[in-house]
Amino acid sequence: MSERENLAQKILENQGVRVTRQRRLILKELIDSLKPLSAAEIHRRLLKENSGIQLSTIYRNLKFFSSRGLIREFNLDRSRKEKFYEFIESHHHHLICTSCGEIKCLGCPLEDYESELAERTGYQINDHNIKIYGLCPECQLEDI
Amino acid sequence: MSERENLAQKILENQGVRVTRQRRLILKELIDSLKPLSAAEIHRRLLKENSGIQLSTIYRNLKFFSSRGLIREFNLDRSRKEKFYEFIESHHHHLICTSCGEIKCLGCPLEDYESELAERTGYQINDHNIKIYGLCPECQLEDI
DNA sequence: TTATATGCAAACTATTTGCAATGGT
DNA sequence: ACCATTGCAAATAGTTTGCATATAA
Numbered sequence A, B: 001m002s003e004r005e006n007l008a009q010k011i012l013e014n015q016g017v018r019v020t021r022q023r024r025l026i027l028k029e030l031i032d033s034l035k036p037l038s039a040a041e042i043h044r045r046l047l048k049e050n051s052g053i054q055l056s057t058i059y060r061n062l063k064f065f066s067s068r069g070l071i072r073e074f075n076l077d078r079s080r081k082e083k084f085y086e087f088i089e090s091h092h093h094h095l096i097c098t099s100c101g102e103i104k105c106l107g108c109p110l111e112d113y114e115s116e117l118a119e120r121t122g123y124q125i126n127d128h129n130i131k132i133y134g135l136c137p138e139c140q141l142e143d144i
Numbered sequence C: 001t002t003a004t005a006t007g008c009a010a011a012c013t014a015t016t017t018g019c020a021a022t023g024g025t
Numbered sequence D: 001a002c003c004a005t006t007g008c009a010a011a012t013a014g015t016t017t018g019c020a021t022a023t024a025a
Helices: A003-015 A021-032 A041-050 A055-067 A111-121 A137-141 B003-014 B019-032 B037-048 B057-066 B111-122 B138-140
Strands: A069-077 A083-087 A093-097 A103-104 A124-135 B071-075 B083-087 B093-097 B104-108 B124-135
Touching: A003 A021, A021 A041, A021 A055, A021 A083, A021 B124, A041 A055, A055 A069, A055 A083, A111 A124, A111 B124, A124 B111, B003 B019, B019 B037, B019 B057, B019 B083, B019 B104, B037 B057, B037 B083, B057 B083, B111 B124, B124 B138
Parallel strands: A093 A124, B093 B124
Antiparallel strands: A069 A083, A093 A103, A124 B124, B071 B083, B093 B104
């Protein structure tokens, strides 16, 4: 078992959930990845590594990990219908290049705003997300 | 033709696009609505008014209006797969109650942040959206 | 008149589910 | 041994498309 798989193993053990080969592999892909992945992308990557794993198993576990708060699930892009998933290391947001699709992680500019908003509206604020769209420096250089 | 349909008519005429009964009706629903609507919801509402209109026509026109910048298209909720659409009157964001689904519109707290971000990253920032999730005051009162 | 938009049915994509078999604890 | 998880195949939800017909300009 690789080092990364071992990390995944430990996280799952600490969660007190049943550790299967599939769970270890899926979580490993998310931990390894620097950017959010779709279910299909995780599947593709795992097939490359010869882990015969079913797409439905991936979906089931992504739901499971989400409900356990291990990962975050969201739509990256208004035009795509696929969801994306990422391992939660810390609260952050995304800057997305609408031309090449590159994703940068950003810190959170809303800390103060949230408490002010809670006070003003009476809502109990639990979470939020910000997506910022633009053109990365490279794509700005290309015509069209 | 109702007053609201007339407003929709005028908007379409100003855009220099072909004005059909269906376009007028779809745009009217979005203008009337205080909150974002799904394609299915627009369909439901129009059928109630006895406008025999096809769901595929609604989808086609939602895409068309989006591309013209008349409406905004996005996913409201991480768990749902439906997209939502809203008429663009001014730039704003949403506060969503994760229990009852109520949607409140919010102003934009990112104006300054965006220009700072553009400078720092070299990105040309074109758009962004913020979704804030929580419990509305009413839902906070309900146990489980 | 003619190009664009619509209705209808069928296709497609992402995701979910039922059920029998497998595997972790 | 027992129950949670998996594989597989089939179902579903939301959206898109092809083609003949209707309609706005």
